[in-house]
Amino acid sequence: MSSTMPVIFKVPLLLLAAYSNFITFTPPNPRTAPDEQSKYATAKWIVRQVRPPWVRALEKTITQSFIIFEVAxxxxxxxxxxxxxxxxxxxxxxxxxxxxGVRITPTFLFGALLCAIGGLIRILCYRALGRHFTFELSLRKDHKLVTDGPYAVVRHPSYTALIMVTVGTLLCLTGSGSWLSESGILSTLVGRLLVVAWAAEVAWIPIVMILRVGTEDEILRKEFKDEWEAWSKRTPYKLIPGLV
Known part of the structure; x- marks a missing residue:
């Protein structure tokens, strides 16, 4: 089916992937104050570390540039x-x-689907948490434990969404039929170095998020005690319903 689909239909799907990336990696709220991060101060650096804003901006720019080149x-x-x-x-x-050689492939379609679903879940998480959603590990003043919306399905749906968008983006932009694989940029040393550095940075993000899950659960359990225990019994899975 995908082999006969006109390549022009790839454009709106690429733009959807670009939007999902923008939503996923753009903080919905300002950075938190140091005192609101204090309860996570003893967590391992690898869990607490947050990419500097300029690194996040650079990664987003490169991702969007690859998409623009393919659309063009x-x-x-x-x-x-x-x-x-x-x-x-x-x-x-x-x-x-x-x-x-730029074309629509099953791999691309699967990646675009992951981006679309992940982006939607991320938006729902932003709305459910409101001002409490921050990229930094923190507990806001008057913090409330949110257990409805996507947080009634798994305890860390925003991380699930981020992983989906990240994997989907890599599938969309690096698979056969993509601009990166067909343009010849990977045949140059500079191109290979750029793409490998970008892909490594993108792939590193969900690894950090997975490592954060246990730390966040432990802090929330100590902070909200019986309320968290009741929620964890109602919502036993961390990332994927029925699996993890």
Whole structure:
């Protein structure tokens, strides 16, 4: 099915992946004050560490740039021949005809689905937690334990969503048929270094999130005691219903 689907249909799915990334990696609230992070002060550095804002901004910029290049390539493929002949060589390190390799694959569709679902769950988590949702490990003043919405399904749905968007993005942008794999950028040393560094940074994020789960549960258990115990019995799974 995907092999016969016109490549132009890839554009809205790429834009959806871009939006999911923007939502997922843009803090919905300002950074918390140091005193609101104090209860996590004894947690391991690898769990507490938060990427500096400039690293997060750089990673988002690179991700969005890869998506823009792929969208531009697809649109150029559908442009008048005179325009395509001028634009495509600027988007490829191989002969411009390599752009014809950009296509929709099952891997891409699965990645786009993960991004869409993950982005939606992330939005629902932002709404459920409101001002309590922060990228830093912290307990806000007058913090409340939120147990409804997506938090009634698993205890850490925002991390589930982040993992889905992260994996989905890697599948969308690095699989066969993607601009990265077809443009020839990976045949250059600079291109390989850039893509490997970017992919490593993206893949590192969910690892830190998984490591955080136990730390957050322990702090919340101590803070909310019986309320947390009751919630953990109603919602026994941390990330994936029925599995984890």
């Amino acid at each position: 390539t697809i649109l150029a493929m559908h442009a008048p021949p005179s325009l395509a002949e001028r634009v495509l060589p600027m988007l490829a390190w191989r002969p411009a005809s390599s752009a014809l």
